[in-house]
Amino acid sequence: MFDIVIRNGRIVDGSGNPWFIADIGIKNGKIEKISRLKLRDADRVIDAEKCIVSPGFIDMHSHSDFSPLINPYMESKVRQGVTTEVVGNCGFSAAPLNDFLKEEILKTTPMLREARVNLDWFSMEEYRERVEKNGVSLNIAPLVGHGNIRGLVLQYEKRKPTEEEMEKMKQILAQAMKEGAFGMSTGLIYPPSCYADTQEIVELCKVVAEFGGLYASHIRGEQDQLLDAVKEAIEIGEKAGVPVEISHHKAAGRKNWGKVRESLRIIENARFKGVEVTCDVYPYTAGSFGLASLLPPYAHEGGVERLVERLKNFEFRQKLREDMEKGVEGWHSMFEILGWENIVIAYCKGHPEYEGRNISEIAESENLDPFDFVFDLIVEEYASASVILFSMSEDDVRKVLESPFSMVGSDSSARATYGVLSSGKPHPRAYGTFPRVLGKYVREEKVLTLQNAIRKMTSFPAQKLGLKDRGLIKEGMWADITIFDPNKIVDKATFANPHQYPEGIEYVIVNGKIVVEKGEHTKELPGKVLRRPA
C-alpha cells in the first residue's frame, strides 16, 4: 500500500511541538498516513529507532542558483538534511538574464566555465525547465534578484532610472513573479543593486506585493550603519505592504558587536506596529563574499571589464586606497573595520596556494603592499576570487539564533567533495550550517531546544515563503523528510578543511524519494523548481 514506511522514529513535526512516536506512510510523493499503530504493506521500511524524524530542512538563504547545472546532486546541502533551497538571494538570481548579464556572470565565475555550463535561458520559466530537465536532488524556490532587474535595464550604471526605465523594471519583475518567483531580493552592498535608492525598491516591492511575494534583503550595511539599514528594510516593507526577510542578520566589526540586541528590538517594534519582518542567520562568526566587494560601489560602475581597466590606473588605486581606509558617504569599508589580517582568501583559481591564508600574511610573504596585492589579484582573476571575513561575535550569533524572529539560512551554494564544486576553501557553512545548529547550539550549548531549532529550519521558512504543503510532518504534505541521530549529528567542515560532509544524517527523502540513505547519496533526482503558491 505505501511506497515507504518510516517506523519507530521520534517525530518532531516542525510546528515547535516536542517529539511524538508514530509510523509515517508515504505514497506517491506525499505523507499519506501518520499513525500510532504499526503501518504495514510497504515496499520499503525505514527503521528510525533512536532517530529524530523531521520535515526536510528549508535553506532560507542559499546561493545554489547555478549549482544544479554543475552537479545536480546538491551534495553538501542534501547531506545536511536540506530538501528545499531558496535561491536568488542578495540581489543575484539565475533568471531573468540577458546577454550582458550572462557575460558578466561567465567572466566572474570560473566554475561555470570549467563545468561548461551553457547559460541557454533568459526567463525564470526557461530556467525552471533547464534545471528540471537536467535533474536536481532537492527542491529549488527561486527569488528574483533586484540586481538582475536593474542590470537588464540599466546595466551597471550608477544613477536613478528614468520613469520609462522604472516601468520596464516593473514589467520584468512582474513577469518573473508570474513565472513563479517567490519574491525579490536586494544586495544593497553589491553592484548594481547598491545603486538603487529606497524609493526605487519601494516601487518595485509594490509589484512584489501584488503577487503575494516577499522581499529578502541583504541590507545596505551590517557594520556602523546596521541599525539604519534595518530601518530602511522595514520602511520598504511598510510602504510597499510586503513581508520583509532580513538576510544573514549580523553585526560586523568589533566596535559594532552587541548591536544585534538593538536591531532585534527594532524588528520587534516594527512587528508590534504590524510590519511583517523576520530574519535569517547562519551559525558562524565569519562571513564571505567576493574579493572585489571590498571596493567601494563606484569602482564597479559599468561592470567588471571597466573595473579591471580602472584598476590598472595608479591615481584610481590611490583614491580607492584612501576610500577603503576611511569609507565614503553611504558606504563603509570592510577593510577599515577588520584589517587585512581578518580577511582570508577562500577561492583563487590562479593561485590556489593563497587559499586559507589572510591577506596581510600573503602580501608580506610576496613583499607587496596589501592594497596593491588585492588590486592586482582582482585584475588577474577578473574579480572571481572570494574571501572569508572574520567579523562577528559568538554572543551576537547566539542572540540572533535565539530570537523568535529568526530562521536558518546557509548563505552558501551547494558544494561537493569531488569535481568542479570541490575547488577552493569555501566557507564551511556550505557543508555544516544545519548540523552545526543541531549539534553545537542544540545538543552541546542548549541555546535552542530541538523542536525550536527544527521549527526555524522547516515550518517557519515554509510559512514565510507561503509554502502550504511543505515544512511540516502532516498528512497530505509532500514527503520531504530528514532522519537524523540527535546524539551524533555534527558538522565536520572547518575553515581550514571545509570540504567535509556532516555526520549523523541517516536518511533524507525529497518528494517521497530517498536521496540520502545511511549517510550516502543515492543519486536520485526527485527535486523540482517550485512555484510561489497562489
Ligand SMILES: [Zn+2]
Ligand atoms: Zn548577502
